[in-house]
Amino acid sequence: MRKSSTTHTTANTGTERADLYQTVTDAILAELELGLKPWRRPWRTTGAGFPLRHTGQPYRGINTLVLWMAMCAHRYTSPYFMTYRQAQELGGQVRKGETATTVTYSDTIRRVEETPDGEEEERRIWFLKSYAVFNAGQIDGLPERYHPASDPAEAAPVQRIEAAERFFTDTGADIRPGGQRAFYTPNLDYIRMPAIADFIYPEAYYATLAHEMGHWTGHPSRLNRETITRRHSEEARAVEEILAELTAAFTCASLGIDHDLRQDSTAYIGSWLRVLASDKRFIFVAAAHAQRACDYLWSLQPEEHQISGAAAE
Structure with a gap:
């Protein structure tokens, strides 16, 4: 056997x-x-x-x-x-x-x-x-x-924002406007987002949305990530926040959006330090999960909007 x-x-x-x-x-x-x-x-x-x-x-x-x-x-x-x-x-x-x-x-x-x-x-x-x-x-x-002195391929801000809007719409996620706080609710499987006008920069809205979409990918009907179903645990929350942060960073990079405009993540740094200090392999695993989540979001896009290089390591 x-x-x-x-x-x-x-x-x-x-x-x-x-x-x-x-x-x-x-x-x-x-x-x-x-x-x-x-x-x-x-x-x-x-x-x-x-x-x-x-x-x-x-x-x-x-x-x-x-x-x-x-x-x-x-x-x-x-x-x-x-x-x-x-x-x-x-x-x-x-x-x-x-x-x-x-x-x-x-x-x-x-x-x-x-x-x-x-x-x-x-x-x-x-x-x-x-x-x-x-x-x-x-x-x-x-x-x-x-040695590019400038980036002729980089899209203008308006074009990047239009592309980001199309990207998140094409995922089919249930994104509900309103309120003063952005969050994802796993049991009801929807994302709540304040109005884009409430953000200082439009790109900050999409950076925040990318983070919540990172949580959304972990739902049992998608990537079935264990940390999204165990958020009652302090450690699970910290782990899930790191995964969402990294997913947002990779997704924003792929869209040409400045991810660092999202500042509220600094509140989680203390818990992240504890998780990372306890396991030297964790960040390697977390980055792999985040890359998988970013790839999943791109897999939901129409074929004409797919990005190349998806198989690179």
């Missing part, structure tokens, strides 16, 4: 790689302790707002957060990141003394093992690998397209 189970492991060797979870978590904790949100977009972005591979394909999940933090810390103005070898293949050379940023790649392998009672057991082993990338701003000799 064959059984199946999942084992979590790290396929890297050496202290630095083995502590990758802790390194990333510590960096995020340090930002939160300063009252900053690590998932804020950099002050200036291009295109859809995601860090990009040398091919133009966006990074996703935890790598998005890691590279956003690197862009803010080092004031990189180019969204492109690549390995040393990729830079050389493009005719570039990383400048002497430049420090790389570590990104990750995860996957699973299947292995059949014999149990003590002689049965075969199939294990899915999840592994994490890391590799180093450099921003285009650290590399000389790259083609000009990797």
